[in-house]
Amino acid sequence: MIGPTLAPLFALVIVAVHRGLAAIGDQFAFDQVLPEPRTCIQDGCLQGRYYSDLEGRPYEAYLGVPFAKPPVGRLRFRNPVQNDPWSGDYDATWERSRCMQKNDVKPQQTVQGGEDCLYLNVYRPRNVTGPLPVIFFIHGGAFISGSSSMAEFGPERFMDTRKVILVTPQYRLAVFGFLSTEDRASPGNYGLKDQLFALRWTQRNIAYFGGDPKLVTIAGQSAGSSSVQHHMMSPQTRGLFARAVSMSGSALGFWHYDVDKLALTRRQAEVVGIANATELTTEQLVEELREVDGLELARSIDKLKVFYVHPVTLWQSTVERYVDEDTYMSEDPRVLWESGNYYPVPYTVGLLDNEGSLYSSIILSNRSLLNEMNDHSVEYIPLIVGAYHPTSVEMLKDRFFPDGSDERWLTEENLPNLQKMVTEGVFYHSIIKTIKQSVALKSRTSPLSVFYFNFTGPYSQSYLDTYTYGDFGIVHADELLYLFRSSGGVPDYQVGSPVWYMAKILVDYYVDIAYNGIAGPLCTAESCQLLEFTNSDNPNKPVALDLIDGFDEEMFTFWDKLYALQNY
Secondary structure, three states: OOOHHHHHHHHHHHHHHHHHHHHHOOOOOOOOOOOOOEEEOOOOEEEOEEEEOOOOOEEEEEEEEEOOOOOOHHHOOOOOOOOOOOOOEEEOOOOOOOEOEOOOOOOOOOOEOEOOOOEEEEEEEOOOOOOEEEEEEEOOOOOOOOOOOOOOOEOHHHHHHOOOEEEEEOOOOHHHHHOOOOOOOOOOOHHHHHHHHHHHHHHHHHHHHOEEEEEEEEEEEOHHHHHHHHHHHOHHHOOOOOEEEEEOOOOOOHHHOOOOHHHHHHHHHHHOOOOOOOOOOHHHHHHHHHOOOHHHHHHHHHHHOOEOOEOOOOOOOOOOOOOOOOOOOOOOHHHHHHOOOOOOOOEEEEEEOEOOHHHHHHHHOOHHHHHHHHHOHHHHHHHHOOOOOHHHHHHHHHHHOOOOOOOOOOOOOOOHHHHHHHHHHHHHHHHHHHHHHHHHOOOOOOOEEEEEEEOOOOOOHHHHHHOOOOOOOOEOOOOHHHHOEOOOOOOOOOOOOHHHHHHHHHHHHHHHHHHHOOOOOEOOOOOOEEEEEEEOOOOOOOEEEEEEEOOOHHHHHHHHHHHHOOOO
16 A cells, blocks of 8 residues: 555656656657767866667766776775876776676686776766756675676666766775775775765766766665765765665674684785785785785685685775774774764665575575585584574574574575575664664654665576576565666666566656655654565556565564674
């Protein structure tokens, strides 16, 4: 049932339908020759290029724009540095390399990208008067993978609206982005500081593109979602954005805190052959690591794993103990969030059904890996959800795998519970905690809204994760297939199909946030309703917008007790 609070959103459905159908007969004559777009910013002039949106109209794309100096050589494992201005026109017609990475979350991966990668893309509709709100989107990938590539994050659906400008930055990943000695030698958080630099670049330059620097929405998914929440807490980012959207990730998740950062750095040095790594001073350690070939550093991540790709989230944010004017985060984010010490902008939080597929789908689709995990159940299964205390290990066994033996937890009957366990422990607990602690602060006046993406379409990220057509349900990152055109993953949607309507409605929801701050029902301590995007049996309204009352409190309490046992 759609109540009065959903009337504006239901109107979005009608608007999306009429706009889409009208566009069929209103195609832009793109066969005419247009001069390539050109924009001058503080650093110099950019020569961009035109692309066609899904309705046949041109939009401007400025690709591979530098926002910091290349973090190579002596700049490896250092804070980003302001890039130098240039003379003449900078060629912004092609994408630059993704940041160096080995994405073991997907099967049979090799090292991709390079260290010279601090570039962003800017997209704006053609011939639209501004200033327009700006969506600054931070990609996910467990801080070990991802890029701003148009093949993954095509802007066409946002450009179709002709209402926003889209900025997609890249940032350093894994050891390059998050190596920390927890002191002055290597404070860490370089990937987050890269995002900070891109946000500052946006503030300085977005007006030249017709954007409104006072209406910047930062949004992100998975690790990008966690990044958004980190930016809300960092004193360095105050005033750089006006709204925030976090999808499927939280800065409160255990995976930010369960690794000894200095010990990991010493292990990293050991696996690449640095002698006496445990004896070197932190300054010597970092200097030695600066001399290691980048490909060797990226490849070596496999030697730091316990089981297959686990722990996935090995390199993470850190609390910086060395404090100066460039310090990004000097206090524990868990303390900052609970105490309300963060930037009070309108905040939207999203989640979906089978978030845990990111970690479990490859194992569930590979019998060899599944058997290996089962042979080491007591060690490997708790590792995935950061449960190390003996009591918490017992809690996991009793809740999810009671029919398994003490040595081999998994049976054919309880296999689905592996994905459920990861969904709850890695994602749901910290996301719900983020929401609960936010609304519990009576002194906070910033609005918060929550949405639940529960729409089944013919395509899924699970195929991209496993290269199989196994049914893993609505999985982690499926909503991205509707926000962005994924030309490298799925075909374009047929006009008028249910997935086409879903994409229109979800994009309009985000545009509404960019303009108004919040686009769904408010979540408060007294009442928290989730706006659900789901399927409908009505062919005239193929997408349903429903309300869900609250969360699974028993589930949340279980994980709260489990994580209270851990010492991190």
